[in-house]
Amino acid sequence: MSTSGQELYAVADFCLIPMGTGEPSVGPYIAECHRVLQKSGLTFKMHGYGTNLEGPWDDVCAAIRDCHLAVHGQGAPRIATDIRIGTRTDKTLAPGSGNAGKLARVQEILAADKP
Amino acid sequence: MSTSGQELYAVADFCLIPMGTGEPSVGPYIAECHRVLQKSGLTFKMHGYGTNLEGPWDDVCAAIRDCHLAVHGQGAPRIATDIRIGTRTDKTLAPGSGNAGKLARVQEILAADKP
Amino acid sequence: MSTSGQELYAVADFCLIPMGTGEPSVGPYIAECHRVLQKSGLTFKMHGYGTNLEGPWDDVCAAIRDCHLAVHGQGAPRIATDIRIGTRTDKTLAPGSGNAGKLARVQEILAADKP
Amino acid sequence: MSTSGQELYAVADFCLIPMGTGEPSVGPYIAECHRVLQKSGLTFKMHGYGTNLEGPWDDVCAAIRDCHLAVHGQGAPRIATDIRIGTRTDKTLAPGSGNAGKLARVQEILAADKP
Numbered sequence: 001m002s003t004s005g006q007e008l009y010a011v012a013d014f015c016l017i018p019m020g021t022g023e024p025s026v027g028p029y030i031a032e033c034h035r036v037l038q039k040s041g042l043t044f045k046m047h048g049y050g051t052n053l054e055g056p057w058d059d060v061c062a063a064i065r066d067c068h069l070a071v072h073g074q075g076a077p078r079i080a081t082d083i084r085i086g087t088r089t090d091k092t093l094a095p096g097s098g099n100a101g102k103l104a105r106v107q108e109i110l111a112a113d114k115p
Numbered sequence: 116m117s118t119s120g121q122e123l124y125a126v127a128d129f130c131l132i133p134m135g136t137g138e139p140s141v142g143p144y145i146a147e148c149h150r151v152l153q154k155s156g157l158t159f160k161m162h163g164y165g166t167n168l169e170g171p172w173d174d175v176c177a178a179i180r181d182c183h184l185a186v187h188g189q190g191a192p193r194i195a196t197d198i199r200i201g202t203r204t205d206k207t208l209a210p211g212s213g214n215a216g217k218l219a220r221v222q223e224i225l226a227a228d229k230p
Numbered sequence: 231m232s233t234s235g236q237e238l239y240a241v242a243d244f245c246l247i248p249m250g251t252g253e254p255s256v257g258p259y260i261a262e263c264h265r266v267l268q269k270s271g272l273t274f275k276m277h278g279y280g281t282n283l284e285g286p287w288d289d290v291c292a293a294i295r296d297c298h299l300a301v302h303g304q305g306a307p308r309i310a311t312d313i314r315i316g317t318r319t320d321k322t323l324a325p326g327s328g329n330a331g332k333l334a335r336v337q338e339i340l341a342a343d344k345p
Numbered sequence: 346m347s348t349s350g351q352e353l354y355a356v357a358d359f360c361l362i363p364m365g366t367g368e369p370s371v372g373p374y375i376a377e378c379h380r381v382l383q384k385s386g387l388t389f390k391m392h393g394y395g396t397n398l399e400g401p402w403d404d405v406c407a408a409i410r411d412c413h414l415a416v417h418g419q420g421a422p423r424i425a426t427d428i429r430i431g432t433r434t435d436k437t438l439a440p441g442s443g444n445a446g447k448l449a450r451v452q453e454i455l456a457a458d459k460p
Contacts, residue, residue, distance in 0.1 A: 008410060013130070013164035015199055017247055017310050020435070024205050024250030024308035027217075031224040046221060047162040048214025049128035049199050057413075061406035065353060068402075068432050077435035078254035080247050082312045083428040084130055084164050084197055087413050090139050090365070090422035099163025102142075106161060109146040123295060132362055132425050135320070139365030139423035172298075176291035180238060183287075183317050192320035193369035195362050197427045198313040202298050205250070205307035243394035245358070245429055254435050257447075261454040275393070276451060278444025279358035279429050282393040314360055314394050314427055320369050329393025332372075336391060339376040 011098030126213030133191035241328035356443030
């Protein structure tokens with residue numbers, strides 16, 4: 001396979017958990033991830049239990065890696081992240097439209113329920 | 116342990132994936148989950164790659180189980196779900212405030228970045 | 231739906247992460263989960279990044295809940311767990327055979343690769 | 346940050362789910378992932394609900410990307426993967442020892458339970 005990873009578009013979501021920090025709160029670490037993602041130029045959106053993120057596969061993985069590096073830089077000795085990542089070949093997504101499009105499609109179906 | 120599961124409050128997020136459906140689209144299945152969650156009475160909010168959900172541990176698990184049953188009922192022969200679920204003993208959350216509170220805390224920290 | 235949750239068989243895997251513990255190591259907490267699972271009577275098997283677990287849906291969820299309770303009891307103020315959970319209606323699994331069967335099927339396919 | 350991603354060692358686990366395939370079975374797709382991972386040179390081990398995988402962060406992400414490409418090549422129009430990925434700065438792991446070491450540590454603790 002000669003694909004560079006720039007050719008495969010990934011629609012993802014991740015939840016990063018700092019470990020061994022001595023305090024249960026994680027807000028400052030997640031805020032730092034937000035700053036890292038902003039510099040990445042990728043489309044992202046935080047929610048209550050993670051962050052939607054999308055772009056070329058390699059860029060998405062590099063952005064999450066940079067979040068790990070930044071959170072280690074804040075003093076967290078260990079980090080565990082859960083990533084959900086999806087790709088598809090049946091249609092081409094306009095850049096940045098993947099997660100928003102999925103949500104809109106469900107809302108459209110539900111809107112038809114209303115009498 | 117005599118805890119009934121009503122005593123442990125869970126803040127969660129889940130992403131349900133129908134398998135073997137013969138079509139890559141999942142919108143109608145996720146819409147059906149939305150209807151199931153609405154009947155559950157639990158606090159929930161959909162995003163681009165899953166659904167925030169919270170309540171007593173057993174109720175959260177029962178609601179996701181009912182989503183599986185409903186999606187099987189729609190014809191999906193197999194389902195794989197990813198659940199992120201968190202509990203804490205260091206503070207008591209007002210019911211329904213868990214996921215929203217986490218997001219608000221990060222936004223508050225980020226707001227202080229602005230000059 | 232009148233299904234009690236005893237009727238839906240779940241094949242799962244979970245990874246429990248204690249937070250705010252002040253030390254990056256989690257071995258003692260995961261060992262405690264192993265003891266809890268042993269008492270549950272469910273089929274389970276630990277691996278390097280989680281534990282395979284299966285049984286009736288409600289029992290699986292109750293077992294993971296009891297792991298949370300036990301780990302809080304060990305002093306972890308916060309816990310975040312990632313659960314992968316699957317159900318299927320296209321075939322009936324012999325109790326306890328779900329995860330092992332999936333692995334065996336892949337190994338069987340790979341065995342046919344050998345010249 | 347100038348880290349190339351070769352400097353950050355990642356201990357991971359992933360579960361890849363082909364979607365829209367018209368059949369609930371996934372064995373042939375997972376077998377193909379096994380072949381891809383074998384070519385990657387990374388340390389990996391399949392279990393009942395995913396595959397342990399470890400190495401430099403970028404290599405781990407590239408290997409999972411190559412699994413997606415191979416499974417799309419087999420005809421799956423859509424794929425959803427769940428990745429658990431961990432990094433730590435408090436100790437240096439011997440390459441390939443991360444997941445096995447975590448499991449061994451828990452087994453060591455449990456062995457001390459025996460009378």
